[in-house]
Amino acid sequence: MQIDSDLVAMIITNVGWACFIIAGVGSIYTLAAAILxxxxFRHEIADPQEFPPVSILKPLHGDEFGxxxxxEALCLLDYPGPFQIVFGVQDPxxxxxxxxENLRRAFPHIDICLVVDVREHGANRKVSNLINLMREVRHDLLVLADSDIGIDRAYLRQIVAELVKPEIGxxxxLYRGRPTTGLWPxxxxxxxxxxxxxxxxxxxSIGLARPCFGSTMVLRRAVxxxxxxxxxxxxxxxxDNAIGEAVRHRGYKVSIPPMAVTHLCSEQSLRELLIHEMRWARTIRAIAGRGFAGTIITHxxxxxxxxxxxMGLSVPTAGAVAAVLGCRLIxxxxxxxxxxGKTAGWWLMPVRDMLSFAVFCASFFVGSVTWRGRRFHVRADGMLLPVEEH
Structure with a gap:
């Protein structure tokens, strides 16, 4: 069968135009996001008028970098009210x-509790850890944060200022990246x-996102x-997202104040980075469902x-590529x-964008993730099923 070269050329040209249209829409999206x-972060958080007692829940797993x-930052919080820190591990x-133990010796005036409990209550080991440590929680206002999250001294004041509002459940x-040394972090x-x-x-800003992050979740015990x-x-x-949706379903609002904690990035290899980002992409895909495909404009x-x-390299196509990259740099x-602060030099932006696109594409063909050394199948509804090891 003879292939019509003109038809092939027309198809390739149309594909090129489609790619540039997506790139153009994505560039507008990029600039809008940058401005927003x-x-x-220009808004300020007013100091709360009351400082209720707080229990900070911190599930731990291994000696993570940093x-x-x-x-230690939890023990240095500037909070006038009483607070308790409850740590939990599942391995003695x-x-x-x-x-x-080092914190207990260094800060004897801080109410620190450690729960060691091997029981598992489901596939999500972090949640199992939280279930186990709830027996030691003494206060009604609960603060949950992942172990790789960094905070400043005003952290507790700022999040409590939001929760004391009656409509907030x-x-x-939000969180920003705090890299260690090296390319991958x-x-x-x-x-x-x-x-x-x-x-x-x-x-x-446009009402399409309903997030809730493990970087920080603050709620009352009754909720x-x-x-x-x-x-x-x-x-x-x-x-974290499931908890946020459940709170909204009960008629409460989820507040995101104009502040950012830090997430420590310490990946030591490309493989470690890809494993982490693939789990992240599969998580977002499970949350967004069919809408995940729409995030194509973010690339x-x-x-x-x-x-x-x-369409072939020419002055117009090269100029279009440069303009899109310029939007990303802005x-x-x-x-x-x-x-x-500055995370990385401008020359890494093209590398980062190509890597993100590769992860995005691969996420449509990956049905399992690796989390804390274990593999899980991810169902369409975001539920985890452990993969049997043979």
Whole structure:
């Protein structure tokens, strides 16, 4: 069968135009997100009028990089009210225990509790840990935060200021990347600051995003009981999002104050980075459902390159690629200004964008994820099923 070369050329040209259209829409999206991020963090949080007692829940797993510093920050909080810190591990020999004991000796005036309990209540081990440590919680206001989250001294004041509002049932926080030294941590932090955070802020602004993050969740014990306790989320991959949705379903609002905690990025290899980001992408896909495909517009630079490849390199196509990259660099600059720091040099932006696009495409063909050394199948509803090892 003879192939019509004119038809092939027309198809390739149309594909090129389609790629440039996606890149153009994505560039507009990029600039809008950049402006909204800068506007979001300009707001200030007023100090609360009351400082109720707080229990801070901190599930731990292993001696993560930077763990000692993250845990010490909890003991240095500037909060006039009483607060309790409840740490939990599921392994009696977990090296994180030593960090907790060090804190007890260094800060004897802080109410610190450690729960060691091997029981598992579902596929999500973090939630199992939370279920176990609830027996030691003494206060009605609960603060949950992942172990790799860094905070400043005003953290507790700021999140409590939001929760004391009567219509608020849960407070959650955006987070920024805090890379350790090396290429892979910087690329990891860039994904958070130049892709994830702008997308969330824009989604919030137009009413399409309903997020809740494990970086921080603050709620009252009564609200937690209303939604079934942590037990109701023991098999969820995105337990944080599921908790947020359950709180909204009960008629409460979820507040996201204009502040950002830090997520420590310490990946030591490309493989470790890809495993982490693939789990992240599968989590977002499970949350967004069919809408996940729409996030294709958040990858304008790869589509600009595809468009140039299809239509041939010329002054117009090269100019279009440069313009799209320029939009991405503007976003990086404005996000850096909003957050008060620079994550990486501009030359890494194209590398980061191509890597993000590869992860996005691969997420449609991956049905399982690796989490804390275990493999799980992810069902369409976001529930986890452990993979049997042979």
């Amino acid at each position: 991020v800068r506007r979001f 763990l000692a510093k993250n845990l 020999y977990d090296p994180a225990i030593q960090h907790v 849960l407070v959650t926080c 910087r690329l990891s932090a860039m994904a958070i600051e130049y892709s994830f955070m702008p997308s969330v802020v824009l989604g919030l 937690l009981q209303e939604i079934g306790g942590f037990e109701a989320f023991a098999d969820h991959l995105a337990d 304008p630079f790869p589509f600009a390159l595809l468009g140039a490849a299809a 976003l990086g600059r404005l996000v850096d200004e909003a957050l008060g």
